[in-house]
Amino acid sequence: MGAAFADLRGWLGFLEDQKQLVRLRGALDLRYDVPRILEEHDGRAAVVFEDVDQRRSSVLVGGTLHSRAQMAQALGVAPTDMLAAYLRALAQPLAPREVQPAQAPVLEVEEPEVRLDLLPAPWHHQRDSGAYITAAVAIVRDPATGVQNWSIHRLQINAARRVGALILPRHLGHIFAVEEAAGRDLPVAFALGLPPGLLLASQAITAFGVDEAGIAGALLREAIPVVRSPRHGIAVPALAEQLFEGRVLAGVREPEGPFGEFPRTYGSRGDKPVVEIDAHYHRHEPYFQTILPASREHMLLGALPREAAVFRAVRHVSPNVRDVALTFAGGCRYHAVIAMAPQIAGEAKNVMLAAFSGANEIKRVVVVDEDIDVGDAADVEWAIANRVQPQRDVTIVAGALGSSLDPSAAAGGVTGKWGIDATIPVGDDRSRYERIRTP
Ligand SMILES: Cc1cc2nc3c(=O)[nH]c(=O)nc-3n(C[C@H](O)[C@H](O)[C@H](O)COP(=O)(O)O)c2cc1C
Ligand SMILES: [Mn+2]
Known part of the structure; x- marks a missing residue:
């Protein structure tokens, strides 16, 4: 059993050593070039876009997971042991370990002004409604229990400080519905730029009330370091590349979509919840991670957690x-x-x-x-x-x-x-x- 990768940088370094990562220099169009290049490399190599656009604030990377073999490497287990490893993580979570802000790389830099419009977020598919953040893990604390929840949601960039989110009726949807009915906004933190192990943990299919941070720790066989987010005190992965803090707004819906989704069809336009972003932190020279919808990466992130859920149900x-x-x-x-x-x-x-x-x-x-x-x-x-x-x-x-x-x-x-x-x-x-x- 090898070591699992605890942060995105370490994982990208490994991919580069394995010649499974390419670096591209020079200006590229986030709408017309980037998604095509990601598609061309899908299933073969991660792509780092060194300086996709001079105005943009971070280094774009996509396609960080291509195969089950890579997934096993990211978790430090043999491919045939992956399902068992995931089942073990579900059964025996390992609670995260809190570190102080000074020990948290994700808090190295605070942006003086939130400018989501300056992120190198691609416009992925032809009929998409705009640029999207696709790889951010939304972390909320359920006010009723104090237990946190992780999940990924597509985020449409509506304005410099505003995103629209698709929140299907699972855990975040439930927590937000309870708060919204009481007229309260729901504080949320988005952790962006994570290794496969943490992304896979965010996709765990669990009973309501299970903190996916513990599943991440168990998957990595080492408690993950978390730090309190400065405004809302949400425990977030300290090794993430970027952190956004905001609030899902009670009683607000704005048009979101269409958006090309994993079944290779478009998810429809409709009125969806809105998140106002209050603060933006990141590591020095941060990566901005994107997951091309319907790519191998998108598929694989759904596979192992569902295989584990099915296995548990049928057993x-x-x-x-x-x-x-x-x-x-x-x-x-x-x-x-x-x-x-x-x-x-x-x-x-x-x-x-x-x-x-x-x-x-x-x-x-x-x-x-x-x-x-x-x-x-x-x-x-x-x-x-x-x-x-x-x-x-x-x-x-x-x-x-x-x-x-x-x-x-x-x-x-x-x-x-x-x-x-x-x-x-x-x-x-x-x-x-x-x-x-x-x-
Ligand atoms: C790349 C990616 C994008 C996703 N986008 C969404 C989304 O827009 N809305 C949504 O409800 N779920 C989305 N999901 C699925 C949820 O993140 C996933 O079902 C998660 O396990 C839900 O967490 P929960 O069980 O704590 O509610 C996405 C998953 C991935 C891998
Ligand atoms: Mn959950």
Whole structure:
């Protein structure tokens, strides 16, 4: 087991040593050049844009995560141990360690004036409504419990001190709804410029009331240093590149979107919550991190946390589950494949039903036998072709909660879910299903 990477700089240094990072010099257009270059390097290399625009305040970097192999390196574990490592982190969080402001690199510089319009935030896709911050982790303290929450939200830059946010109905949405009903703004801190381990922790699917900072610490196998944000006293990663403090405004909605999203379609324009930014801190010569929507990076950040959530959910109904994968073509969110060794009739079906609710966005579940590689789409299709009788093995559930970004879903993301039991029926003559092999 190697060391995990605790900050973005260390991770970028590693990528550079591995020749998985390219540096580009010279002026480039944030709308027409940058996203195309990120797309061209997607799945291959991180890109550092040294001086994308002289007026801009930080060094732009994108594409910092490309593969499961890289994700394992970022966490300092073998690829085959990643799921187990994530499950361990969920089960045994490691609380963060508070450091003083003088020991917190993220507080090295305070900008005299908040100027979001001077950040090198790209305009990612053609029909997007404008420049977006896509890699900031929103950290809030739930006033009811004092427990903090981490989540990533796309942020549309509306003005020098104002962003619009998409807040889907999960933890931040719940906390904000309670505060807003009482007429109060919700203080929020945005940590920007983080290594894969912290981004993966922000995507954990947990019960309400679990602080993702503890999951980050457990994933890195070392408590992460946090510092109190100066205005709101929110504990934020001390090694982040940049920190913004603000308030989600009660009773305010402004138009946000459209925005190209992970399913490779546009999320629609609508009235969304607004955050007013009060303060901006950063390290010396900070990086500005961007995640190109629908890139491998965006997909992968969703995959491992959902695989862990599905694994946990299905283990409640069967001890015979071996592996789980969320597929790239399904955006690492909609389509799950589960490998198991069913021992009794109906067991695979129960596993499928549990997986539907392991994470809301899951729309299709394929259950296969252990001999099928869950990460290999052709292998899974082979199992469907040779082991499935649709009238017997396909299950459809109507009216469940899925993803509101699925264009085929009804308002709010209400969707059907379907499952395919592609396991060999228990009791069948297994020799009829045996795969040919050359001697
Ligand atoms: C790059 C990226 C962008 C995301 N954008 C949004 C977003 O705009 N709105 C949203 O609600 N969730 C977004 N998510 C997903 C949430 O961050 C994720 O579901 C998170 O785990 C929610 O945290 P919670 O369970 O504490 O609510 C995004 C995730 C990633 C990786
Ligand atoms: Mn949460």
